[in-house]
Amino acid sequence: MQTLKHTGLGLFLLALGSFIALLFLTQYEVSEASLARIRPVLAPDQQAGVLEKLEELKGKTYSFKFSYVAKVKKQIAAYNEEMAARWGLSQEALEEYVQAALQQAQTVEGQLAFTPEGREAVQNLLPEHLRQPALQKTAWMVEAGRRFRSQEDLANNLRREIAYVGSQAAAQKQVAAYQLKDYLFAIVKATSKGIFWRHPYLFFWLIIGLGALGALMYIYPKFFDGLPGIKHNGIFHRSATSVGLVGILTGAFLISFYILLYFYHYYIAEWIALVDPVSQWLRGEDASRWFMYGFLYTVAILVMGVRMFAKYRHSNYHKIRTASVMFFQTAFAFLIPQLLYQLNLPEQDLKNIWPLDYTFFFRIEEFTATQIGTFMLVWGIVLVLVGVPFLTYFFGKRWYCSWVCGCGGLAETLGDPYRQLSSKTLRSWKIERWLIHSVLVFAVLMTGLVLYTYFTQRATLLGLNSYDVRSVYGFAIGSVFAGVIGTGFYPLMGNRMWCRFGCPLAAYLGIVQRFKSRFRITTNGGQCISCGNCSTYCEMGIDVRWYAQRGQNIVRASCVGCGVCAAVCPRGVLALENGPNTGQSRMNEVYGPAFVDAGGEE
Ligand code: SF4
Ligand code: SF4
Structure with a gap:
């Protein structure tokens, strides 16, 4: 058994090492064939310009990922500058327009008025494509009775409005920040070459297959380690489970993984492409970063779920709830959404509940486009309003947090070796109550704004822009808290960081559990x-x-x-x-x- 265990550990470490090394095995080369693969990813009116810039990188092989990505970014920045020059308004042109407009201003009772006629007289100073937007943007300035205190006041208003018109016109043609990351990923992937890219199936089995097999070989002897029962012997003396060097390195790896996944996925194109074979099989297309994440997440829960069966083999409660989280993750969170995608229906994890699923109400239009989508919308609302209070009244929040939820599923399987690291102090309890309920209030306010925008078609309420608020929530709570901290900190601060301090659904379930369960x-x-x-x-x-x-x-x-x-x-x-x-x-x-x-x- 010891040989099996050590061989398993060796295989797992080999697979993990290969997984990390994979990121450094690629070379990059821009060719006609790679440009043809990049073209469909680009927005139609950007294709010619961006590809022209990338062509300048042809004829050279790049071996270092960071410098190659920096070069591609530079080329796209050059494209954006060209677009700004062609479609925007230079500082000189803006100043010329403003000075000419000032000449047209009339003095009325010691103040300045900018008339429609005066504006018409200087319209030709603007490029043709800016004239109509400029008329709309400055409409308020030529209203009857509108007065400006001084030339400076009028000039400043004109500068602001016309500069905005110019920047908007340029922005429509430029590669936007939200497009840039997907473009970089597509460019890096299409121009990659090397042994991994020639044998993706081989590497899939070598890394994912051998990694999972090695972990299972390591776990298997636990089924026979004496009498059934909990064995936590030496847990505070092991480096991996007591924030020793191994624990810190594991935490650093997980935190880096999440940062790369959420914010720089173009640097991990190899990891994403590694699961292309599975994605091709289930979705008929190459993997996205979210498919890769969902796949690895599911594999982690399944493999570490087997460990739970061994560790808690004396307890039916633990065996059944582990089987439950394995089932819900595999079927509901992973497989069913792929099937829905194939059927051209909204990819919804039917067990995911708002406000944990904070994008649920962003997608009302997508849901209401089909009958099944409308059912999903109604199902999601019924779960929030009826399912949660009803089931929590009878069973407590465990029905969801320990039996169904994907975050709970990972915490209870992959995170189980770290459960003893949670802080038990009163101070932590106090922080927990403030933090988790603040996130709940934030989620409710953010969703309120989303619904306000949906029903009124207005983006701003009381000075808050609905789109800005949802992107702040997505970044701070959805990515940093739930991902980077929530899972990355497992080996450092315990396995329920997100569930304890951040999950707004846990806050809602907790209120019901505390007062009516x-x-x-x-x-x-x-x-x-x-x-x-x-x-x-x-x-x-x-x-x-x-x-x-x-x-x-x-x-x-x-x-x-x-x-x-x-x-x-x-x-x-x-x-x-x-x-x-x-x-x-x-x-x-x-x-x-x-x-x-x-x-x-x-
Ligand atoms: S301290 Fe907790 S684990 Fe120990 S005997 Fe009391 S209840 Fe049981
Ligand atoms: S969360 Fe803590 S108190 Fe509740 S069942 Fe688990 S170990 Fe017991």
Whole structure:
């Protein structure tokens, strides 16, 4: 068994090393064939100009990714400058227009008026394509009765409005920031060459296949490591699970992975292309970064789910809930959306619930375009308004957080080795309450603005731009908090960073669980030996022992009902139950208060 375990570890490390090395095995060369592959990705009116700029890179092979990407960025920046010069307005032309317009201004009662006739007289100074937009933009300035305090006042207003018209005209032709990353990814991928690009299937099996096999070989002996039961021996002495060097390196790898995935995916084109064979099979097209992420996420849950079966093989509760998260991730989060895509329907994970699924209401138009999409919209709203309160009333938030959710699924499988790293201090509890409820309020406000824009077609309310607010939320909460911190910090601060401090759905479920739910963890206080195992392994940082020592039921908003506190208790003190909360110890319920008060003596 030891040989199998060590061989598995070796294979896994080999696959991981190859996965990282893959990023450095590519060379880049711009050719006619690669330009032909890039063309369809570019917006039609940008194709000729951008390709012309890329052609200048032909005839040379680039070996270093960062310098190659920098060169491509430079070429696109040059294209943007050309567009600005051709379609925008230079500083000199703007100043010439402003000075000419000032000549046309009339003095009325000591102030200046800019008339439609005066404006007409200087229109020809603008390029033809800017004239109509300039008329619209300056319409307010020529209204009857509009006066300007001084020449400077009029000149400043003119400069601002006309400069805006020029910059907008140029921006329409330029490569925008939101396009740039996808263009860079397509360009890097299309111009890549090297051993990986010639044998993608081979590398897929060598890295993903061998990596998963190695991990399973490493896990398999755990099924036979003595009697079934929790074995946390040495967990605080292992570098990987006690924020030692291995833990810090793992955290650094995960954080880097998320930063590259969310913000610089053109640097990981090899990782994305690695799963092209699966994407071609399931979707009929090359993989996107989100397909790659979903695939690796699912593989991680499946492989580490097997580890959970071995570690908790004495507990049916853990075996069934692990099977449940594996099923929901594989079927609902991964496979069904691919099928929906093939059927040209909205790719919706039907178990994903707003406000965790914060883009749900961004997509109303996409949903209402088809009958099945309309059903998805109604289903999602029913889940929020009826499903969550109803199921949480009967089962607590565990029905979702520990049995269904994808984030919970990863935390309970890949994150299980790190559950003891959660902070148990009162200060953390305080931060948790402020932070998670603030995110919930932010999500509600952001969605309110999205719905306001949808129903009124207006983008701004009380000075807040709906599109700006949603992009701030997407960046700060959707990417940085949920991804980079939420998962990247597993080996550093525990496996439920996102669920505990950031998830707005967990906040909503928690409010229902705290104030209106039959779920509670009951205690048999008299049996507690204060060993503290329960608190140590509570991934949500709940000081379970504090309640156990007092014989109090645990009814906490943050408890995800993972059941590990009960599983690690050597005295059987804790039990996850659904029923009326009497607030009393099971000792009282079984023997009566008089027995307990007498210290257990008849
Ligand atoms: S209190 Fe127990 S069931 Fe609740 S989150 Fe902590 S370990 Fe899991
Ligand atoms: S694990 Fe059990 S015995 Fe130990 S402190 Fe918690 S409730 Fe008490």
